Amino acid sequence: MLSREAAAFFDRLAGDWDCIAVHPRERVESVLAPLGDLAGRRVLDVGSGTGVLLPYLSARVGPSGRVLALDLAPRMIEESRRKHRAPNLAFEVADFLDWRSDEAFDALVAYSCFPHFDDPGAFWDSAARNLAPGGLALVAHIEGRERINAMHGKRAPGVSRLLPPAFELARLAEARGFEPLEATDEAERYLVLARRK
Numbered sequence: 001m002l003s004r005e006a007a008a009f010f011d012r013l014a015g016d017w018d019c020i021a022v023h024p025r026e027r028v029e030s031v032l033a034p035l036g037d038l039a040g041r042r043v044l045d046v047g048s049g050t051g052v053l054l055p056y057l058s059a060r061v062g063p064s065g066r067v068l069a070l071d072l073a074p075r076m077i078e079e080s081r082r083k084h085r086a087p088n089l090a091f092e093v094a095d096f097l098d099w100r101s102d103e104a105f106d107a108l109v110a111y112s113c114f115p116h117f118d119d120p121g122a123f124w125d126s127a128a129r130n131l132a133p134g135g136l137a138l139v140a141h142i143e144g145r146e147r148i149n150a151m152h153g154k155r156a157p158g159v160s161r162l163l164p165p166a167f168e169l170a171r172l173a174e175a176r177g178f179e180p181l182e183a184t185d186e187a188e189r190y191l192v193l194a195r196r197k
């Protein structure tokens with residue numbers, strides 16, 4: 001199972017993660033923009049890691065919204081909890097692929113983590129299970145697919161799969177009960193946005 005190995009791999013990296021990965025503000029904001037207005041919404045950050053997205057999501061949902069940071073690796077969540085404190089943030093350690101929330105979310109983001117999921121179909125099934133009808137699911141990277149696949153081949157073999165072409169992932173979402181809204185496969189941006197029917 002990729003999940004078990006991924007948890008151990010990311011637990012080992014948790015302390016250094018923020019020095020390893022760089023996320024320029026304007027590029028992060030540009031991949032989040034398709035989610036539109038999130039004020040007052042319940043948003044799930046899947047594979048949240050040390051919480052690079054949390055300041056952006058916390059600000060976007062505002063005081064009446066809520067963001068749940070979910071990750072498989074306990075140490076990633078531990079680091080994240082230490083760094084990010086806001087009344088609208090909560091944290092949970094869980095494998096998203098078999099997770100079932102008590103509440104339905106309005107949007108979820110899987111930022112820079114999709115290749116580490118064991119089973120792309122199970123990702124969309126969990127997204128469908130945990131989103132409210134009409135809820136948005138966004139899979140996003142601020143680098144292009146070729147670069148991500150080359151990098152994972154070198155640095156994360158055994159804990160990553162190839163990122164598929166965006167249109168293929170959108171098609172899979174459609175087969176799992178989503179309406180695809182955007183599929184972008186560019187040199188510096190990979191994005192699949194779909195709405196739960």
Ligand SMILES: C[S@@+](CC[C@H](N)C(=O)[O-])C[C@H]1O[C@@H](n2cnc3c(N)ncnc32)[C@H](O)[C@@H]1O
Binds near residue numbers: 006021048072094
């Ligand atoms: C490359 S890191 C990205 C973390 C963060 N999104 C960022 O951009 O810094 C991928 C994260 O996905 C998490 N992950 C992998 N498989 C997962 C799963 N099945 N459920 C939840 N989190 C998972 C890993 O533990 C890791 O923290």
